[in-house]
Amino acid sequence: GQQVMQIPQYQHVQEGEDFTTYCNSSTTLSNIQWYKQRPGGHPVFLIQLVKSGEVKKQKRLTFQFGEAKKNSSLHITATQTTDVGTYFCALSGNTGKLIFGQGTTLQVKP
């Protein structure tokens, strides 16, 4: 079945530094969603990307969908302590079943 690989698994940054997590698939994706899960919390929807080469921004967060629709990235500019958590990419098929990547856990040192 479809799978998505997410790297890195962990990232420790100093507050103010940038952060990027990557999501890669061997097959073409119809769309990709990004979720954030705070420690002890539940996944919270961030965004969905559908179009080839799509770039969306949410304040300091920039989401990209690759031209071939096989990869995606989430970039955070000037991290803050509130950015701490695990970021998941997830494939969403026609049935709505989400296939999650392994996640990237971000730690931010103040």
Added chain:
Amino acid sequence: DAGVTQSPTHLIKTRGQHVTLRCSPISGHKSVSWYQQVLGQGPQFIFQYYEKEERGRGNFPDRFSARQFPNYSSELNVNALLLGDSALYLCASSLAPGSYEQYFGPGTRLTVT
């Protein structure tokens, strides 16, 4: 509007026992999905229900079952619990099946001893 609610919050069971977890979706959402999240991993899809019918099933044994009620709430049942069933069980609701954003509840933390 209330978000997705789940009960109970925490649960401790013994191997071989049975457990029922409950979920109420956001008002107006007709699709409910269940996920299992083991510590340090991403959520794994278990079931999706829409209009009281099963629309999808993940790679879980028959010990796992679920149903959706006329008011769109849902129950997840797990029989003959194993130690490996210890996990956070998440319920997510969406307007309908398909590529819609899913809203997750706080989860039920199940510990099997």
